[in-house]
Amino acid sequence: MLRPRTTQSPNDAFGPGGRPGVDVSIQSQRSVDGTGNNETDIDLGSAGSTMIRLGDADYTDGIGSIDAGLPNARTISNTLFDQTESVEDPNGYSDFLWAWGQLVDHDITLTPTGTEHADIAVPAGDPDFDPTGTGTVTLSFTRSEVADGTGETVAREQVNDITTYIDGSFIYGSDEATRQSLVDDTGRIVLDDDGFLPLDETGQVMAGDVRAGENVALTSLQTVMAREHNRWVDLIQAQNPGMTGDELFAAARVRVEAVVQAVTYNEFLPKLVGADAIADYTGYDSTIDPSIATEFATAAYRFGHSMLSSSLLRLNADGSSIDAGAIELSDAFFNPDAITENGGIDPILRGLGAQTAQAADTFVVDDVRSFLFGAPGAGGLDLVSLNIQRGRDHGLPDYNDLREAVGLERVTSFDEITSDATIAAKLEALYGNVDSIDAWVGGLAEDAVDGGVLGELFATVVIDQFTRLRDGDRLWSQAVLGDQEADRIWGTTLSDLIERNTDVGILQEDAFTAYARVGGTAGADTLIGSAGEDLVLGGGGNDVLSGGAGTDELHGQDGMDTLNGGAGDDLLVGGRGPDMFVFEADFGDDRIRGLDTGDRIDLSRIASVTSVDDVEVVETADGLVLMVAEEGTITLLGTRFEPNQLDGYLLI
Template sequence: MSPWNQSARCQRRRKTFARNNTIESCEQRVLLSGSPMIEIANIDGTGNNLINPELGSVGEQLLRLTTPEYSDGISSLAGDERASAREVSNAVVSQTESITNDRHLTDYIWIWGQFIDHDIDLTDGGELGEQANIAVPTGDPYFDPDGSGTELIELTRSQFDETTGTDSGNPRQQTNSITAFLDGSVIYGSDEERAAALRTFSGGKLKTSDGDLLPFNEEGLPNAGGTSSSLFLAGDVRANENIALTSMQTLWVREHNRIADELAQQHPDWNDEEIYQQARSIVRAELQAITYNEFLPALLGQGAIDDYSGYDASVNPGIANVFSTAAYRLGHSLLSPELLRLNSDGSVADEGSIALQNAFFRPDQLVATGIDSLLQGAGAQLAQELDNFVIDDVRNFLFGPPGSGGFDLASLNIQRGRDHGLADYNQTRVDFGLSAVTSFEEISSNPDVVAALMSVYDSVDEIDVWVGMLAEDHVSGSSVGELMQVVLVDQFTRLRDGDRFWYQNLLGGQALKRVEQTTLADVIERNSNVENLQSNVFYDPSVLYFKVPDNGQQYSLHVRVDRGDVEIMDRFSRRVLASQSAETVEQIIIVGRDGQQDRIFIDNSVNQKQVADGVVAWGGHGVGDSLSVSGTNRNDRIEIQSDQVEVNGQSLKYAGFEKLNVLGGRGNDRISAGGRELNVTLNIYGGHGNDHIVGSAGNDQLFGQKGNDRIFGLAGNDRIEGGSGNDFLSGGEGHDRIKGGPGNDRIQQDDRKPAKKNHPKPNIDRVGSVVPSNDNVMNYDTKNKEKKCQTTSSQQPSSQMLERFEKLGAAMLKNLFQHT
């Protein structure tokens, strides 16, 4: 593990929370039952919606949000004229070398992703035994090495609602075998029999085995991998699939029991059932908070999902077929070929790391070594890139070698989409309100990916939706493409808004704050011997991640490099809130709060340091957030775009801010928004030097300050001030206010016709001067292409006036730092 120094304050916060945190019974804003305790959700998901009690419950149909494309319009596999799923897998999905992701996401991104996937959807194989076998291309090096041309990868079609699939007006609909809600069913089960088998019925706790591991399946309940008592038993049948997943399952059983112990201590009058149900409710809330506060922002980018506005009984929280069968199978691309097992000091554990292909259905590995080294290693290793490639461990060796249980997970995903009659990639785009693509090049900018797609698909209208989603170029600031993001945002928004037991709908006061502040790192460290984790384990230790505390206080953050450390300091209290050795920082991520005014200033020392992967800043949902970015004392080139500012090539990605302040510093700077449309109010301060400043398409404030500057407002109603020096100032289109300042300035206006009838005043600029100067004002007549010049003053400014102006400029800059 790389050397990494989290600030002492952040370490203290986690250790103090783990040591002193007391669990309160869940508070409700409005008590639903009149009981002093929260209303308890049914284990099978029924009754969550009081109007439609079955919504989101076990056995409900997967939602058909896209056009069904069964080949016969009723139930036969879609894409009967497409290349076989294995052929597509070989051509498009085969990965020959490790490709780690470029956003510093760790293995926790797929471990947590799989864990919550097993909480919200499961489609069993159908009882009718219908086959959807996958044809293997002749001579396939893994599945047909002898070139027989007769090999098949066997696959059974999914379970479906047998009242469907009768005609084209009633096509086949698959069902969800577990609850759709993010409710902890992965831990507790979705039926009473399994839930009971997992409980001790003493002190509200769940069963464990030696080593505080999961209990073994001594009840012989259904389990992926068989009913053997050598396999662990958990709320979901897939808990043994790989030992990283099993470790996460184990962690949350421990968290439940930890909470149960504290509740029992605080409430000695509570019985087993009361403790169990309250602990279950708190765990449910923590799962929800971590997923929406950490996991989804890491995967989709900050702000992808709108703020929570309350429970909506009209929202169906059910799982969409295209989500579970295509979009959310994105994690298969993220899988690492090796599971890293580390000690807390970063050294490799005695048991060594383990290849993923050797980690399937191996509870013996955890019995021998426990879960700590896996949890430590997952936070230190980068996941693979989310792209159209999948590692061999699951593409050729899933559950064993070919011919001995081996399977191709990519082929399964493609064939399962056809089994479910999913719409093709282009039709899915249209169904979700996006425009259809007309060429393969519109999907990916990578010519190799385009060539691979073209080798197996004759048209963009034939692409299997899972393949097309993975092949897409990523949305800026995200690890997913456009269509995948739309599908994921839809699903996770409905899961939240359609859940009456959503934690923000039920909790209030300190209970809500404690849940909101809980991170996955907290849960790991208080239930294991794992230490020194980064504050957000979804990003690797080279990321300095800081989330502004939501504690009602005002913060004005100053990000700087000081004495070899990157520091995030509060300008109000002058306290350092987070720091990390500058040598280990490759990216800085700052997350603001929703509904509060956050002010963030990126110091010129950060831009001089040239952080390898730049800065990411999210202001949060709300109004009044401001971001200030400072150039260096050299000649800077600063480009301002709608989602990022580049300072001498270093990227600062931003979103969620209402005001953007760009400061040039000393030097002859070129600062340009290029007339682009921005979603912020832009203020540019040139500073010392002869600067070249170009505004955006909006209403900007552009200040040259000291030096001979050239300022172009372009579109919008701009305020332009040259400052001291001989400046050239051009307002461009719009109602501009232009002041020259001390010096011999040239001011260019435009003299356009008056606007429409309801605008009696001509659309012209107002020109003034802070102090008398030799200003040459040019009224530029766009119709006659003539310059009409006039001199506004011939009086030279006195030295006292110049000094006064410089003080005024310094005061403006100081005011900016204090109040933006």
């Protein structure tokens, strides 16, 4: 009997590529606060260190005064950022893009606030904050803490309260007291009986970063990563029962760090700044300063605020909404009950993968532009105004000066910033000249470049920061893990992480691209996808699955299923039972995963295929590739045949 050789599931317990033993002698050598990473400058990148600058500080007195002559922050918000309709990301990226971006942000930067106020005046008659036209309303704003040795005779600088490195500090904390409060004697992260993050005395979630409960999407990802740590402890302990809790913790942590780094650099960043924007890793360089740049933390990496939608989907496994429905974004802040009382993190994670994010642009939904943390007059704030004021508080260079500081050409007209004539005109009306624009505002106004989400300025700043974070980290996972284990763990995707740590079920391979979720029942179903990207799940029974146009994923699951991807480049997974994979003319470049001996590939509907001679067979590293006349290709992932064995699989 023909027995195709198929690679193991990418959700294997030790990650993609099988179950080799873990070299437990390799354990995390990181200090909890980041000190000692650079052996020459032991405080470099540690918690409490001073942020660096890419350009010169811009204070009116050269020390710390905010320029009172700039346009009012709330006026800019109302004029330029008021979003009246949905503007989806043109690449089709999912809500996971901003959610993972926020998770990484909370791993590398936290700027503490001080006591000095610089409240934002609200224009008289503001429809949300001053509808009666008093002209006396202000939005509370507290300036950031001033770094030691600055702000008196030299320009004030800002503090990074957590470790600079991508080291999982959002899970483990950046100080020993926090770490000890989160980790038990067995080396595991403390979770409740339902596998959820514990709550403190105020009812908020406890994690390595104080902002873990900021919104339900972030809390859900925090929970996934805590479970991932415990999963590694379980697996390592099973192979090494004599290890202590501290040893298990350190062995698990170094691998969790690798997972966070892998998802960030393999999936997240290529979508954010372009597929080849960040050079390949060549090793640690002790002369590189990984410190967070103020321009990165205060401007470029705040792109995600414009990608938020007014609500977050909460979905059942079949793609239907849970009974409670979507959660309004304004209700998603610091609200763990919205998770624990509505099916846990699974519905939220499914929703993040199914909803297309808003575009990174100068439009921000009112849920954070007027209702952040409450209604106007009842604690509500404007995130846009806060971002603009924070840039001024931190003395950011203006847009044009920052462009010049990072090696880009200065612009000389507003229409050089954006191809949108309306946005250019509003910028000109607000600022008057191109040398006065706030960096965060100008950066968001730019057209996206290099197939990414960000414009030229923000992409340049982000590429610089993430290159330094990697190359200036002596304990980077690719430097400390063995090559084989590093390669294996670096094959982990966000979908892998979620599938093996939750009951979400199947997610699309690329969680960062939105796929509409179409699920079947326990019986026989006919499921048809849309013109976009679909994740079609047969469930039980003998199902008929059609992807339609777009790049789709079809999973037959149980039963004798028929799968037809349609146009586009599709992934077809039959699942359990003998399945039929149907192809028609111009079907694209498709892949079949897990082809079994009872499965068949039906090419009978393709007029140009009259015999097996019309199918050219090529062996590749991914598996056998069937080149079907001029119609498309079918890659049989991880499967090898002898040439004379293929005929039994084809129906022509």
